[in-house]
Each structure stands twice: as structure tokens, then as C-alpha cells.
Amino acid sequence: xxxxxxxxxxxxxxxxxxxxxxxxxxxxxxxxxxxxxxxxxxxxxxxxxxxxxxxxxxxxxxxxxxxxxxxxxxxxxxxxxxxxxxxxxxxxxxxxx
Numbered sequence: 298x299x300x301x302x303x304x305x306x307x308x309x310x311x312x313x314x315x316x317x318x319x320x321x322x323x324x325x326x327x328x329x330x331x332x333x334x335x336x337x338x339x340x341x342x343x344x345x346x347x348x349x350x351x352x353x354x355x356x357x358x359x360x361x362x363x364x365x366x367x368x369x370x371x372x373x374x375x376x377x378x379x380x381x382x383x384x385x386x387x388x389x390x391x392x393x394x
Contacts, residue, residue: 298329300365302388304381307351307371314369318353321367332360335369340380343371362391 301324305317321331333354335343347354347369354369368384 298327300363300388300392301329301331302365302385303367304384305367305369306373306375307347307369308373309375311375314350315353317367317369321365324365329365330360331365331367333357333367333369334359335371336380338370338373338378338380340383343369345371347371362388 301320303317303320305312305314307314321333324331333356335347335351335354335356337343343356347356351369351371354367359366366388370378370381
């Protein structure tokens with residue numbers, strides 16, 4: 298089964314973080330391990346408390362790139378940022394090796 302990379306903005310008014318967490322739950326029920334990470338807009342580890350809908354994330358840190366990952370940007374609205382683009386490139390390059 299192919300790995301899944303889920304990138305989620307924590308303040309997205311169109312796609313709430315709980316939707317990404319429900320997808321995580323489905324993947325886990327399928328027997329997949331889903332590594333979970335919260336990052337700042339700059340791509341650094343998020344150190345503040347996750348609140349509201351963002352609290353559904355259970356941070357584990359990064360795992361092997363061939364496994365599922367849910368990466369939350371808690372303070373981000375509905376947008377794509379350079380840190381997201383860099384993560385996608387990093388994961389896709391690893392998957393193509």
C-alpha cells in the first residue's frame with residue numbers, strides 16, 4: 298500500500314483539522330502507522346499547546362518516509378507555504394528512490 302502524506306492547516310476555514318484526523322483514524326484501522334508532526338510556518342517543531350480542533354493531533358515525530366504522515370501547521374489558514382512545498386518534495390523524492 299502506498300504511503301499517504303497529509304498536510305493540514307490548523308486554522309483552515311474550509312478543511313478543519315478534524316477531517317485530517319478522521320483520515321488518520323481510517324488509515325490506522327487499515328493497519329497503517331501514521332506518524333504525526335506539528336510544525337510552524339517555517340517548518341520548525343511546534344512547541345505550543347495544540348488547542349480546539351488542532352488537539353486531535355497526537356504528535357509522534359517523523360517516522361520512516363515510506364510510512365504515512367499527518368503534518369499539521371497549527372497557525373496556518375487555507376494556504377500553501379514554502380515549508381509545505383519542501384516537505385512534499387522531500388517525501389516524493391524518497392518515494393521515487
